[in-house]
Amino acid sequence: MFLARRESVLHAKGWSSTVSVGSVLIFEGLPNHGGRGSPERESEVLLSLVASGLVSLSSWRGRVDRRRPYDDRLQLGVDRLSVACARRGLPAPTGVGDFVWEWCARRPMREWPLVFDPDAQVDGELLLIDSSPSEFCQEWVRASRDVVADVHESALVNHVKDVAKALGRPDLYAHWRMLLTGRTVLSAMEMVQQKNRFLDVPSWAVWLDESYEPVPPESTLNGKIVVCRRCRQWMSPDGDGQWTCPSWRCAAYRFGSVPELKPADGAHRLRADLVGYIALPGRPELEFAEGLAARGARVVMYPGFDALDAVATWPDGYAIGVDVKDWRNPFLLARSIKKFPDWSGKHPYAYSKGFIAVPQDRTRGRDGYLRILRKHSSALHDQPHVQVATVEELIQRCPSLGAPGEVTCGP
Ligand SMILES: [Zn+2]
Structure with missing residues (x-):
């Protein structure tokens, strides 16, 4: 019901079909718990809407341009936030400018009249830092999209x-x-x-x-x-x-x-x-692959057009398939995890164990990062053979055999 209403608002405001498709994906990417119309669900919809509006206002470097007209998503965010404020008897934002610069840039999420799962760890987060969408803001946008579209917007x-x-x-x-x-x-x-x-x-x-x-x-x-x-x-x-x-x-x-x-x-x-799309996200993937190659593995990058980030095979035949996930927020990462490819037997990239690998510095200071990731990912529940580990831990757990291997791009 809400989806249909919002779609009609978007069309009434003359949005392109691309934007409408994006708005549908925002809804499909949201978690199932809480149920449609629950306070948690409404809060997540509002936050996704606002975050995507802020990101669309910024250049690739991320700085929000004060001269550009505000995105319609921000007006929708203000409208919905005003309803939430009214319910709690709080003063609402006076307009989009007030909302962007007084709320998004200065008010941590705990002061917003919204309700989130405690594992979402939104409390002290700001949507804008130094006039740029924060990493927290950007991950809300990424997590709200279709998984396949993740880094392939270009x-x-x-x-x-x-x-x-x-x-x-x-x-x-x-x-x-x-x-x-x-x-x-x-x-x-x-x-x-x-x-x-x-x-x-x-x-x-x-x-x-x-x-x-x-x-x-x-x-x-x-x-x-x-x-x-x-x-x-x-x-x-x-x-x-x-x-x-x-x-x-x-x-x-x-x-x-x-x-x-x-x-x-x-x-x-x-x-x-x-x-933004390739080089920065690719660094932890390459550094991880080089760590495995140093332990004797032959590491194939992006096999099957990105079906995985890497498949590493050792001379004795032991092989693992890995996706490296460099996210700040485990609650949002949980919903971006995809199905691992079913490569076995004579397949050139056959592997026996699958891993999600998170750079260790992402888990530092984030209480229960890996626990939250496991708890909220339906893809991990459906694939019990896929394990979660930090990059450093996984490299240490892998065999170290003979001469250094190589990082390469094909079978
Ligand atoms: Zn640098």
Whole structure:
């Protein structure tokens, strides 16, 4: 009933069909507990709506642009929040601007008149931090979408996948993702070398032309491009003229306070949207794969067009299939876990154990992270053979056999 009502509101406001589809997915992605119309369910719908409105207002760097007109989802959020305030006798936001800057940017979730499962751990969270959607805000958006659409919002990602499928070359798709993750800045010479890697596939060079862009002069410092020493990501000056890495991990650990400077002349950098969709999420996956390879495994990345992040096989035949999940909030991660592929017997990627691997720093200071993840994931309930572990724990549990293995992209 509520879904139908909201859909009609969206259509009345002239939203495109894409947005309507997205709004349906917001509902389908929500958990089943609580039931439709329960206070928890209504609160989650409202939070998903507002979070997606805030993210749509921001650029890839995440800063909300005060000059842009507010997204209709925020007005819907204000309307619904006003009802919740009225029920509790609280003053409601006076408009969208007040809502964005006084509520989303300053009021932690515990002060909102909403009800959440305690495992959602929303209490002290803010939706905007320094005018940017917080990680908490972004994960609400990701968790509300269809799982398959998770990191594949970029049209280029879909295009590369489609062409590689048509060519029967899943390894090309995996090579492309690995290159983008590992090399976010290329000198003129490196660009030529990379474009010539697959001369039998003319599309490969076109993909690289579309993935990388010349470094714009306003993003250089004395003719140099500024690169984070830890994650190898290019950096931009912020409003105060400070150079910052877009990775929360680098900011949290204060890595890269002295960045590396590389000549900008003729250099190319990874396109900004692909930094967010591919390079930053891909780092923990690659580092994990390198950890397994150091223990003697042959690690195939993104087998079966991303059916898993990696399948690692040791010389004695032991093999595991792994999805690396780098999420801050386990309650939201729980609903993004998908079904593991059924690869066994003579399948080139046959594995005997499946794992969800979470970087250990995500679980630090988050009470019961892995317990909450197991409790709220229906996909994990349905797949008892899939275990949950931290990345570090899983690497330690794996065999360490003989010479170092390799990280690769095909059978
Ligand atoms: Zn960094």
